[in-house]
Amino acid sequence: MLRFFSPSYISAGFVAVLVGYAGAGAIVFQAANAAGASPAEISSWLWALGIGMGVSSIGLTFYYRQPILIAWSTPGAALLVTSLPGVPMSESIGAFLFSSILLTLCGVTGLFQKIMAFVPQSLASALLAAVLLKFGLDAFVALESDVLMVGVMVVVYLLTKQFLPRYVIPLTFLVGIVIALIGGTISAIETTFTLTLPVFVMPSFEITTLIGVGIPLFIVTMASQNVPGIAALRAHGYDVPASPLIGWSGLTGVILAPFGGFAFNLAAITAALCMSPEVHPDPSKRYPAVIWASVFYCLAGLFGAAIAALFIAFPAALVMAIAGLALLSTIANSLEAALKVEAERDAAILTFAVTASGMTLLSIGAPFWGLVIGMSAYLFRKRFTTVGKG
Structure with missing residues (x-):
C-alpha cells in the first residue's frame, strides 16, 4: 500500500485538480450566477461536481x-454562462437532467464505442496533442508575468528530468510554491472551512429550454470533452471500453443534476497529467494518481467554496507553468504516435492543425471538427488507395 503514497502520484493528482479548479472554476461560478443561484445553491453546485467527479473517478479507476x-464539462459551463440568464432554476436543472440522460443513452447503447472504433490511433494521438498544445505553450507564456519563478521552475524541471525523472513534477511544483510564498504572490484565503450542504431543486421541463440548453450542452460535452477524453486514453495505450465510461459519467449527472451537477464527462487535459511517464514509467501503474485526484475532488466537494478558493489562490503563472511542464512529455509522445504511420500522416496533421486552431463552428468546438476533417482525409486516402490497387 505504501506505493500509493508516492510523491509522484500525490502531486499528479493534486496538480490535475488544481488545473481543473484554477483554470475553469471561475466559469462554473459564472454559470451558477447566470442561473440565478443563491450562495447556498452555488455551494451545492460545487458539492455535486466535486463529489460526482471524485466518486465516479475512483470507482471506474478501481x-x-x-x-x-x-471531470465537469468546461465548454458546457461556458455555454451555460450565456444560455441560462432568464431561465428559471428548475428549468435549468431539467435541462441538465435531460442532457445527462442523453449522455447515458449514448453509453448504454454502445453508439459512442462504435463511432470511436473507426478512429485510427494516429488521429487520436494528433487530437490529444492539439488539445494539450496550448497548455504546453502557456508554460512559457507565464514567463512574461513571473520570470524568476517560472524560470527557476524550468531549470528545476530540466535537472530533475535528467537525474530524478520520477519526481520531476513534485519537485518542480514544490519549488514553484516556495518561490510564490517568498514573493507573496499566493493570495490570502478569506473563507471558513465548513462542510457544504447539498440543496435539492425539483426539475421542471420546458421544451424550449430542453432544446435551447439541454441539447447544446449534450453536444458540446460529447464533442469537446468525451472525444478528447477517449483520445487521451487511447494515446497512452489504455484499452478500456468507451461506452461504459460515457454511460457511468452520464448516470452520475442524472443522479446529481438536481443538486447542480450540470454535466460530467471524461477528462482529457487533467487526465493526461495523471498518465504521463513522470507519474510512473510503467503505464499499468499510473492509475493511483487518479485515486489521489479523486480524493482531492471529494474534499473540494465536501468543503465547497472554501477549497475552490484555496485552489484559485495559487498565482496564474504557477498553475500555467506546472500544467504546461507536466504535459510536455505527453505532447511529445502524442506527436510521435500521430506522425509515425506515413500513410496516415496527412490526416493526422489536419486533425492536429484544426484542433489546435481553437476554431468554433455551429457552436461546436475545434476537437470535434478536427476529428471530422481528419477522418474525412483518412477515409478519402484509404478509399483512393483501395481503388488504385484495384
Whole structure:
C-alpha cells in the first residue's frame, strides 16, 4: 500500500485538480450566477461536481485498474454562462437532467464505442496533442508575468528530468510554491472551512429550454470533452471500453443534476497529467494518481467554496507553468504516435492543425471538427488507395 503514497502520484493528482479548479472554476461560478443561484445553491453546485467527479473517478479507476478521470464539462459551463440568464432554476436543472440522460443513452447503447472504433490511433494521438498544445505553450507564456519563478521552475524541471525523472513534477511544483510564498504572490484565503450542504431543486421541463440548453450542452460535452477524453486514453495505450465510461459519467449527472451537477464527462487535459511517464514509467501503474485526484475532488466537494478558493489562490503563472511542464512529455509522445504511420500522416496533421486552431463552428468546438476533417482525409486516402490497387 505504501506505493500509493508516492510523491509522484500525490502531486499528479493534486496538480490535475488544481488545473481543473484554477483554470475553469471561475466559469462554473459564472454559470451558477447566470442561473440565478443563491450562495447556498452555488455551494451545492460545487458539492455535486466535486463529489460526482471524485466518486465516479475512483470507482471506474478501481474497477478497470486504468487512470480514468471524470471531470465537469468546461465548454458546457461556458455555454451555460450565456444560455441560462432568464431561465428559471428548475428549468435549468431539467435541462441538465435531460442532457445527462442523453449522455447515458449514448453509453448504454454502445453508439459512442462504435463511432470511436473507426478512429485510427494516429488521429487520436494528433487530437490529444492539439488539445494539450496550448497548455504546453502557456508554460512559457507565464514567463512574461513571473520570470524568476517560472524560470527557476524550468531549470528545476530540466535537472530533475535528467537525474530524478520520477519526481520531476513534485519537485518542480514544490519549488514553484516556495518561490510564490517568498514573493507573496499566493493570495490570502478569506473563507471558513465548513462542510457544504447539498440543496435539492425539483426539475421542471420546458421544451424550449430542453432544446435551447439541454441539447447544446449534450453536444458540446460529447464533442469537446468525451472525444478528447477517449483520445487521451487511447494515446497512452489504455484499452478500456468507451461506452461504459460515457454511460457511468452520464448516470452520475442524472443522479446529481438536481443538486447542480450540470454535466460530467471524461477528462482529457487533467487526465493526461495523471498518465504521463513522470507519474510512473510503467503505464499499468499510473492509475493511483487518479485515486489521489479523486480524493482531492471529494474534499473540494465536501468543503465547497472554501477549497475552490484555496485552489484559485495559487498565482496564474504557477498553475500555467506546472500544467504546461507536466504535459510536455505527453505532447511529445502524442506527436510521435500521430506522425509515425506515413500513410496516415496527412490526416493526422489536419486533425492536429484544426484542433489546435481553437476554431468554433455551429457552436461546436475545434476537437470535434478536427476529428471530422481528419477522418474525412483518412477515409478519402484509404478509399483512393483501395481503388488504385484495384
